[in-house]
Amino acid sequence: MRPTKRDELVQKALTAFYRNGFHATGMDMLAAETRISKTSMYKHFRTKEELILAVLRLRDENFRNWLYRRIEELADTPGQQLIALFDALEDWFQEPGFRGCMFIKASSEYQDAGHPIHRQSADHKRMLETYVIGLAQKAGYRDPADLARQLLLLKEGAIVTAHLGHTARPAMDAKQAAIALLENSEK
Amino acid sequence: MRPTKRDELVQKALTAFYRNGFHATGMDMLAAETRISKTSMYKHFRTKEELILAVLRLRDENFRNWLYRRIEELADTPGQQLIALFDALEDWFQEPGFRGCMFIKASSEYQDAGHPIHRQSADHKRMLETYVIGLAQKAGYRDPADLARQLLLLKEGAIVTAHLGHTARPAMDAKQAAIALLENSEK
DNA sequence: TAATAAATGTACCGATCTGTTCACTTTGTC
DNA sequence: GACAAAGTGAACAGATCGGTACATTTATTA
Numbered sequence: 290m291r292p293t294k295r296d297e298l299v300q301k302a303l304t305a306f307y308r309n310g311f312h313a314t315g316m317d318m319l320a321a322e323t324r325i326s327k328t329s330m331y332k333h334f335r336t337k338e339e340l341i342l343a344v345l346r347l348r349d350e351n352f353r354n355w356l357y358r359r360i361e362e363l364a365d366t367p368g369q370q371l372i373a374l375f376d377a378l379e380d381w382f383q384e385p386g387f388r389g390c391m392f393i394k395a396s397s398e399y400q401d402a403g404h405p406i407h408r409q410s411a412d413h414k415r416m417l418e419t420y421v422i423g424l425a426q427k428a429g430y431r432d433p434a435d436l437a438r439q440l441l442l443l444k445e446g447a448i449v450t451a452h453l454g455h456t457a458r459p460a461m462d463a464k465q466a467a468i469a470l471l472e473n474s475e476k
Numbered sequence: 477m478r479p480t481k482r483d484e485l486v487q488k489a490l491t492a493f494y495r496n497g498f499h500a501t502g503m504d505m506l507a508a509e510t511r512i513s514k515t516s517m518y519k520h521f522r523t524k525e526e527l528i529l530a531v532l533r534l535r536d537e538n539f540r541n542w543l544y545r546r547i548e549e550l551a552d553t554p555g556q557q558l559i560a561l562f563d564a565l566e567d568w569f570q571e572p573g574f575r576g577c578m579f580i581k582a583s584s585e586y587q588d589a590g591h592p593i594h595r596q597s598a599d600h601k602r603m604l605e606t607y608v609i610g611l612a613q614k615a616g617y618r619d620p621a622d623l624a625r626q627l628l629l630l631k632e633g634a635i636v637t638a639h640l641g642h643t644a645r646p647a648m649d650a651k652q653a654a655i656a657l658l659e660n661s662e663k
Numbered sequence: 664t665a666a667t668a669a670a671t672g673t674a675c676c677g678a679t680c681t682g683t684t685c686a687c688t689t690t691g692t693c
Numbered sequence: 694g695a696c697a698a699a700g701t702g703a704a705c706a707g708a709t710c711g712g713t714a715c716a717t718t719t720a721t722t723a
Contacts, residue, residue, distance in 0.1 A: 442633030
């Protein structure tokens with residue numbers, strides 16, 4: 290189907306929420322910034338929460354697609370791709386508008402474990418975990434899940450540290466640590 | 477010296493902000509929850525932001541004191557203490573009210589690099605870094621700063637992952653990774 | 664006991680919040 | 694050109710936002 294006002298709204302809302310936060314971004318402000326009328330917004334989404342959930346779905350799709358492709362560009366073998374993950378992170382951290390992970394932010398503002406926004410954020414992290422476990426399996430490691438979880442701790446740590454410190458350095462710190470972990474892991 | 481209303485307010489505000497978030501916790505709600513009148517709150521703090529900054533100061537003091545002591549209880553030598561950090565984290569994750577790192581949340585809701593709340597959150601992380609570098613130095617590692625930054629990435633990653641996944645497991649994942657990193661590091 | 668400081672309750676301010684209503688204009692399709 | 698779908702602007706509701714005003718009560722201390 291053709292891209293329409295709805296997609297345009299979700300895309301622009303993503304930008305606004307990512308830059309300003311969820312609670313801090315009101316629907317009036319959103320209407321002004323996207324130049325889409327409030328009436329129209331509420332015709333597509335019954336509540337702000339539904340809009341946020343749509344934004345998170347788009348973010349998940351965009352981010353994972355980007356990451357997977359970038360990793361494939363950077364490395365050929367699964368073993369090298371596990372390391373290339375951190376080179377991709379560095380690219381991300383160096384982007385001008387980098388403000389950390391949208392899902393960490395979302396789960397920070399909607400903390401209840403049962404809240405749809407919190408659950409959807411957790412889903413995103415689980416999908417990434419599945420992906421990295423897959424790489425570790427293909428690379429032939431004996432405990433791919435353990436290894437993947439450790440690498441992902443480095444990834445999450447690098448994201449929040451890069452955001453708080455306003456530097457891309459954590460990407461390379463994490464990469465060095467990841468290399469050490471891989472060298473230490475049995476096949 | 478008896479605890480004053482001011483201290484009581486800051487202490488209770490900490491609990492409320494930690495559980496509900498900063499934007500989502502209004503001053504009226506805060507007054508109701510702490511049973512301290514709004515008038516009184518605004519006599520001690522001119523703005524909500526000033527209150528939040530006081531809350532973060534208290535949190536920093538409480539958390540670092542707790543962490544340092546717990547680590548000293550758990551291990552004697554600097555080398556062992558670097559690992560005990562992750563046992564301490566596990567204790568924290570298992571506490572009933574655990575909701576992640578207050579400073580990550582704060583910097584998530586107040587994202588501008590120059591914002592006082594963001595800066596103060598970054599200060600907290602810097603002080604922790606100084607502490608861990610100190611341990612790595614005393615333990616005799618050749619590149620204590622590099623090692624400390626890597627260990628801290630594991631720590632931050634474990635915190636956000638424990639919060640999102642509602643499990644304490646990331647503490648032990650991080651601990652295993654930390655042990656591997658230490659074994660791999662030259663003295 | 665009297666003076667003083669600290670805390671209270673309540674009502675209020677203007678602004679903003681999420682969400683709705685309504686009359687009107689644009690757009691795409693047959 | 695007719696018609697329906699989609700989008701618009703502006704006003705509005707009821708609640709809440711951060712913050713203030715004021716008169717009253719409670720504690721501390723001389």
